[in-house]
C-alpha cells in the first residue's frame with residue numbers, strides 16, 4: 001500500500017518540514033514539504049531512509065550487565081526497563097531528594113514534555129546542550145536586547161548585505177535560511193564572510209576576511225569605531241530605544257580600523273571599504289550574531305558587538321533586517337495546550353539563577369553540574385537522564401566526564417542510536433526514529449506563525465517506542481501520571497487542540513496549519529516600547545544585569561595567546577553531509593564522508609614535513625587522547641590553527657562504520673570542561689591546543705589496536 005505523509009525531518013534539529021512516500025511500510029521517497037520548501041532537502045534529510053534501515057542501532061531496551069562502558073547488555077522488555085528506572089529513581093529521591101536527578105535534552109519545540117517530567121518528579125534540574133551551542137549568542141542578546149537569540153528573525157532574503165562571522169551557512173545548514181542567502185545573492189545582495197579558513201560560504205561571499213584565530217572581537221570593534229566616527233548609525237532609533245551609546249563612543253575611541261587590521265591580520269583598507277559598502281546598504285545590513293559561534297575567551301563580547309552593530313544599523317523591525325517573531329496571539333489565536341508542571345522552588349544544582357544571576361534560568365548550563373557531582377555542593381547529583389543528548393560527544397573531555405558520572409547511581413540514555421554516553425550508561429531506551437513515530441503538535445513562531453506536527457510515516461522496524469509514550473509510562477510508575485493526561489497520541493492531539501476549533505485531520509492537507517494567510521505586518525517602529533525586555537526596557541549597551549554580576553558590558557580587548565611552538569589551536573565545524581556525531585554511522589552518509597581530515601596550513605605543514613594526504617597524529621595537550629588522520633594541507637587556513645569536522649572518532653564497537661573512523665575533536669579538548677565563559681556561560685571550545693606530527697603508524701590501518 002502506498003501513502004504520502006507530511007512530517008518534520010529529524011536528521012538534525014533544524015526540523016525542516018518534509019513529505020514522505022511510503023510503500024508497504026518502506027520509505028520510498030523523502031522531500032522537503034513542497035508548500036514550504038519547494039521540495040528542497042539536504043543530503044542528511046534524504047538519508048533518513050538509511051537511518052530507518054540501519055540495523056546498527058539499539059533494537060530493544062537494554063540494561064547494563066558488566067561494568068560501565070564494557071558493552072555487556074541484557075535485552076529486556078519495555079515494562080522491565082521502565083520498572084528498573086522507576087525503582088532506582090524512587091530510591092534516589094528517598095535517599096538524596098528529587099533535585100539529585102538531572103534530565104538533559106536537545107531543547108526544541110518538544111521540551112515541555114521533558115521539563116514536565118523532571119519538574120513533576122520534583123527536580124528543577126532540566127538542562128540542554130546549549131552550553132556547547134548557542135548560549136553565548138543567546139546571553140549576549142539577552143543582556144543587550146532583553147530577548148534571547150531566537151528573539152529576532154533574520155530577514156535575509158530582503159537584506160542588501162549579510163555579514164557572517166563563522167556562520168557557515170552553506171555547510172552548517174538550515175535549508176530555508178541557506179536558500180534565502182542564495183536568493184539575496186541572486187538579487188545583487190552582498191555577503192561578507194569572516195573565518196580563519198576558507199569555507200563553502202566564504203567562496204560564495206562578495207568579501208572574505210581571513211582572520212587570526214580568536215580576533216573577531218577586535219574586528220567588530222574596528223568596525224564599530226569606523227561606523228560611529230563616520231556617523232553611519234541610526235540616530236533616531238538610538239535616541240529612542242537605546243541606552244549607553246555615549247559610553248560606547250568613548251569605549252571604541254582607541255579601537256581604530258588600523259589597530260584592528262594589525263590584530264586580525266587583515267588590511268585596514270579592506271575594513272574601510274567594507275564600511276563604505278555598509279554605508280550604501282544600511283539599514284538593510286544584517287550582522288549575524290553567530291549560532292554555535294567560534295568560541296574563544298571573549299566570544300560573548302564578539303557576539304555582543306555584533307548585536308550592537310545591528311542596533312547601530314537601526315535594522316530592527318524593518319524589511320531586510322531583524323524582525324520580531326510573531327506568535328499565535330498576533331493572529332488572534334489563543335494557542336494550543338502543552339504539557340506543563342511548575343518548576344519546583346529549589347535552587348538549581350548548576351548554580352544558575354542564584355549563584356549566577358545574569359543567565360537564563362530555563363535550561364541552565366549542563367557543564368556546571370559536574371562540579372556539583374564532584375563536591376556535592378549545593379547537593380549531590382545522583383542520576384542523569386539524557387534524552388536526545390550525548391554529553392560525551394557534545395562536551396569536551398569525555399574521559400574526565402566519566403569520572404564525575406561515576407558518582408551517579410543511574411545513567412539513562414533515551415536515544416535512537418547508541419550514543420557514546422548511552423554506551424556508558426546503565427539503561428538504553430531506544431526511541432523510534434523520527435520516521436517511525438509521532439510527536440506532539442508544536443507552534444512555530446515567525447512572520448507567518450503556524451502549527452506543525454511530526455507524523456509517523458511507517459511502523460517501527462524494531463521494538464522501539466516514541467518519546468510521548470516513554471515519558472507517560474515512566475510518569476505513571478513514579479506517581480506523576482496526572483501530568484501526562486493521555487493514553488494514545490490521538491488523545492494527546494485532541495487535548496492539545498481543545499478549544500482551538502482545529503482537529504488533527506486539518507494537518508493532512510499540507511502538514512501544517514497556517515494561523516494567517518499573509519505575513520503579519522511589522523510592528524510600528526514608533527511603538528516598540530515593551531519589546532526589549534531588559535530591566536530598563538531599553539536596548540542596554542551597558543547592561544544592568546552584567547554590571548550587577550560584576551561583569552563589564554564593554555570589555556577591553558585582550559589579544560589571544562599564540563600557541564607555543566609545535567602546537568596548534570584546534571578549531572572545528574560542520575560538514576554539509578553530517579549532523580554532529582549521530583550520522584557518522586549512517587550507511588549513506590558514511591559513504592559520502594567516511595572520515596574527517598586535519599586541515600593544516602601549507603607552510604606550517606612544510607615545517608613539520610607533512611604533505612597533503614599524509615597520515616598525521618594529533619594529540620591532546622595532556623596526551624589523554626591521540627588519533628591518526630589524513631592531513632589536508634592547504635593555504636586556506638591560518639597557520640596558528642588546525643581544523644577538523646566535529647563528530648568523528650567514535651568508539652561504540654557496535655557501530656562498525658563509525659568505529660574509530662577519524663578523530664574526535666571533543667576528546668582532544670583536554671582540560672576544557674572547566675574553561676567556560678563567566679559572561680556568556682558557554683564552554684570555550686576553541687581554547688584547545690593540540691600537538692601535530694607526521695604519523696609513523698601504518699596508514700592503511702584505520703583502527704589502532
Ligand SMILES: Nc1nc2c(c(=O)[nH]1)N[C@H]1C(S)=C(S)[C@@H](COP(=O)(O)OP(=O)(O)OC[C@H]3O[C@@H](n4cnc5c(=O)[nH]c(N)nc54)[C@H](O)[C@@H]3O)O[C@H]1N2
Pocket residue numbers: 010106129132133134292387388389390391393394395396414415416417418419420431432433434572573579580581582646665666669685
Ligand atoms: N568538540 C565539539 N563539541 C561540540 C560541537 C563541536 O562542533 N565540537 N558542537 C556543539 C553543538 S553546536 C551542538 S548543537 C552539540 C550537539 O550535541 P548533541 O545534541 O548531544 O549531539 P547530537 O549528535 O546532535 O545528538 C545527540 C543524540 O541525539 C540522538 N538522537 C538523534 N535523533 C534522535 C531522536 O529522534 N530521538 C532521540 N531520543 N535521540 C535522537 C543522537 O543519536 C545522539 O546520540 O554539540 C556541541 N559540542
Ligand SMILES: Nc1nc2c(c(=O)[nH]1)N[C@H]1C(S)=C(S)[C@@H](COP(=O)(O)OP(=O)(O)OC[C@H]3O[C@@H](n4cnc5c(=O)[nH]c(N)nc54)[C@H](O)[C@@H]3O)O[C@H]1N2
Pocket residue numbers: 012013133134165166167168169171172173174194195196197199211212213214215216290291292293294295571572573574575576577578579580643686
Ligand atoms: N550540515 C549540518 N548543518 C548543521 C549542523 C550539523 O551538524 N550539520 N548543526 C547545526 C547546529 S546545532 C549549529 S549550532 C550550527 C552551527 O553552525 P555555525 O555557527 O555556522 O558554525 P560551525 O559549523 O560550528 O562553524 C564554525 C566556523 O567557525 C570558524 N572559526 C574558527 N575560529 C574562528 C575565529 O576565530 N573567527 C571566525 N570568524 N571564525 C572562526 C571555523 O573555521 C568554522 O568554519 O549548524 C547547524 N547546521
Ligand code: SF4
Pocket residue numbers: 009010011012013014015016041042043044045046173174175
Ligand atoms: S537541514 Fe537537512 S537534516 Fe536538518 S532538518 Fe533540514 S533537511 Fe533535515
Ligand SMILES: [Mo]
Pocket residue numbers: 132133134292
Ligand atoms: Mo548547535
